[in-house]
Amino acid sequence: MTAAIPTLAASMHSMAGVFAALLPQDGLSSAELGTRDLVIQATYLIAAVLFILGLRSLTRPAQARLGMQQAAFGMLFAVIGTLLNAHILTYQYIIIGLVVGAIIGYPMAMKVPMTAMPQFIAFSHAFGAIAATLVGIVEYRHSFTMGMDGMMPGMSSGVAAAIGFEVLFGALTVTGSFMAFGKLQELITGRPITFPGQNAFNITLIGVALISLGVLIYNPDTAWAFYTIVGLGFFLGVSMVLPIGGGDMPVVISLLNSYAGLAASATGFAIGNNVLIIAGALEGAGGFILSIIMSKAMNRSFANIIFGAFGSAPSSKGKDAGPAKEPKTISVEDAATQLAYAGSVVIIPGYGMAVAQAQHVCRELHELVEKHGGKVSYAIHPVAGRMPGHLNVILSEAGIDYGALLTDVEDANRVLQTADIAVIIGANDIVNPDAEDDKASPLYGMPIFRPWTSKVSFVVKRGKGTGFSGVENPLFTKDNTFMIYGDAKGVLGNLIKEIKALDEGH
Numbered sequence: 388m389t390a391a392i393p394t395l396a397a398s399m400h401s402m403a404g405v406f407a408a409l410l411p412q413d414g415l416s417s418a419e420l421g422t423r424d425l426v427i428q429a430t431y432l433i434a435a436v437l438f439i440l441g442l443r444s445l446t447r448p449a450q451a452r453l454g455m456q457q458a459a460f461g462m463l464f465a466v467i468g469t470l471l472n473a474h475i476l477t478y479q480y481i482i483i484g485l486v487v488g489a490i491i492g493y494p495m496a497m498k499v500p501m502t503a504m505p506q507f508i509a510f511s512h513a514f515g516a517i518a519a520t521l522v523g524i525v526e527y528r529h530s531f532t533m534g535m536d537g538m539m540p541g542m543s544s545g546v547a548a549a550i551g552f553e554v555l556f557g558a559l560t561v562t563g564s565f566m567a568f569g570k571l572q573e574l575i576t577g578r579p580i581t582f583p584g585q586n587a588f589n590i591t592l593i594g595v596a597l598i599s600l601g602v603l604i605y606n607p608d609t610a611w612a613f614y615t616i617v618g619l620g621f622f623l624g625v626s627m628v629l630p631i632g633g634g635d636m637p638v639v640i641s642l643l644n645s646y647a648g649l650a651a652s653a654t655g656f657a658i659g660n661n662v663l664i665i666a667g668a669l670e671g672a673g674g675f676i677l678s679i680i681m682s683k684a685m686n687r688s689f690a691n692i693i694f695g696a697f698g699s700a701p702s703s704k705g706k707d708a709g710p711a712k713e714p715k716t717i718s719v720e721d722a723a724t725q726l727a728y729a730g731s732v733v734i735i736p737g738y739g740m741a742v743a744q745a746q747h748v749c750r751e752l753h754e755l756v757e758k759h760g761g762k763v764s765y766a767i768h769p770v771a772g773r774m775p776g777h778l779n780v781i782l783s784e785a786g787i788d789y790g791a792l793l794t795d796v797e798d799a800n801r802v803l804q805t806a807d808i809a810v811i812i813g814a815n816d817i818v819n820p821d822a823e824d825d826k827a828s829p830l831y832g833m834p835i836f837r838p839w840t841s842k843v844s845f846v847v848k849r850g851k852g853t854g855f856s857g858v859e860n861p862l863f864t865k866d867n868t869f870m871i872y873g874d875a876k877g878v879l880g881n882l883i884k885e886i887k888a889l890d891e892g893h
């Protein structure tokens with residue numbers, strides 16, 4: 388869904404960008420123009436209905452695929468409708484754009500691994516936002532350039548407000564998305580980059596941009612105000628994302644997604660394109676709701692994410708809190724024996740499972756435990772992994788039944804209380820008891836799973852690495868917690884082998 392709406396809006400931006408630069412065609416009769424306009428509006432209506440149906444389907448995991456198909460068909464109708472526009476003088480540049488876009492986009496979308504999805508979305512956002520910004524600049528220049536008829540179209544204050552808003556949010560989204568991409572792809576440090584007075588500096592820049600917007604609305608032909616907004620938009624994208632840690636990038640990306648949607652909607656008003664208004668509004672609202680869901684699940688405010696420089700601090704308990712207790716380990720053989728005889732098992736997958744691509748082997752283990760009479764369920768945290776729904780998608784990819792997923796944290800905690808074994812696979816922050824016990828922890832207040840309430844818990848991870856928050860996890864040293872160190876895929880494979888060996892009586 389997050390990928391569908393920005394892509395859709397980006398395509399509309401690109402189309403609109405081409406149209407904005409072209410002049411009206413006079414060769415058609417008014418009857419032809421009327422029929423054509425009717426067909427265009429009908430395709431836009433179908434597109435809008437399909438976008439909304441797609442979003443509705445995406446609210447249920449079982450229908451998510453259908454939702455993506457509905458949205459894709461909606462996009463097809465929107466593109467067809469736009470291509471029928473009577474203002475197009477030549478299709479040459481549009482065809483070149485479509486071919487180049489398809490050659491770059493298709494292999495990228497097919498090859499990108501799930502773990503790289505956040506940066507992929509950031510990257511595609513940047514291009515959608517470039518298109519929105521260009522549409523704004525072209526439209527502004529067109530309005531204040533003398534036409535062949537010797538007239539200058541000019542611009543009303545309402546349109547100037549829409550265009551100013553569009554280029555500010557568009558430009559901010561371009562550089563902000565590239566920064567988010569760079570941080571997630573580790574091209575630049577994922578740690579927050581801060582300097583004294585940074586927040587005051589950013590707020591001053593926002594103030595100057597808003598004053599320039601006010602000047603532009605008051606007097607639309609003030610070109611310096613327009614280009615100041617564009618320049619500050621580009622600068623703000625960099626300066627506002629610098630102090631945000633790499634781990635918070637998914638929230639930033641969905642916030643930028645929301646800004647890009649609002650910019651697209653403003654473009655729709657400026658160039659009179661209904662489907663752009665609707666797609667932009669859906670994208671704006673979708674991105675905003677997603678950001679709220681993520682920050683709620685992390686129990687953090689937007690202000691804390693944007694100004695909090697989360698991820699820069701070491702463990703809240705510090706390094707001199709006394710000699711650290713060592714986690715206990717369990718052998719794969721012993722863990723396999725316990726799993727084979729367990730009556731109920733709750734699997735808690737996290738980011739590490741996605742990194743290891745261990746979902747298929749996890750399903751095999753699940754089936755094996757069930758063959759031995761155990762009941763298996765999955766506790767899925769709303770912010771497990773690096774994007775909302777990350778683990779749901781990965782598990783469904785492996786064919787794990789939705790009925791086995793516990794997606795409500797409190798429901799899952801009730802099941803954990805009576806479980807024989809909790810198996811934590813590549814998860815860390817979402818099972819950190821400090822979120823409940825340590826007020827100084829950056830995780831404090833985040834709802835978490837309580838695997839220590841089960842009879843025993845096994846933690847599968849490669850070593851002593853911290854989670855994305857960078858803090859230590861006291862779960863690992865609890866009396867009934869046992870570590871199984873190794874790559875998740877390898878460890879689960881070995882557990883399967885051992886259970887099978889038990890069955891064969893070795």
Ligand code: NAP
Binds near residue numbers: 638776848
């Ligand atoms: P996590 O806290 O990032 O922990 C992942 C753990 O996986 C690490 O401790 C790592 O330990 C282990 N790991 C990495 N590669 C592995 C491999 N190949 N095999 C086995 N283990 C591996 O992940 P989480 O528990 O899923 O929590 C998600 C975090 O991301 C939360 O703090 C959340 O707030 C944040 N976040 C999520 C979203 C979202 O929308 N989902 C958005 C923004 C932020 P080793 O290095 O020792 O192996």
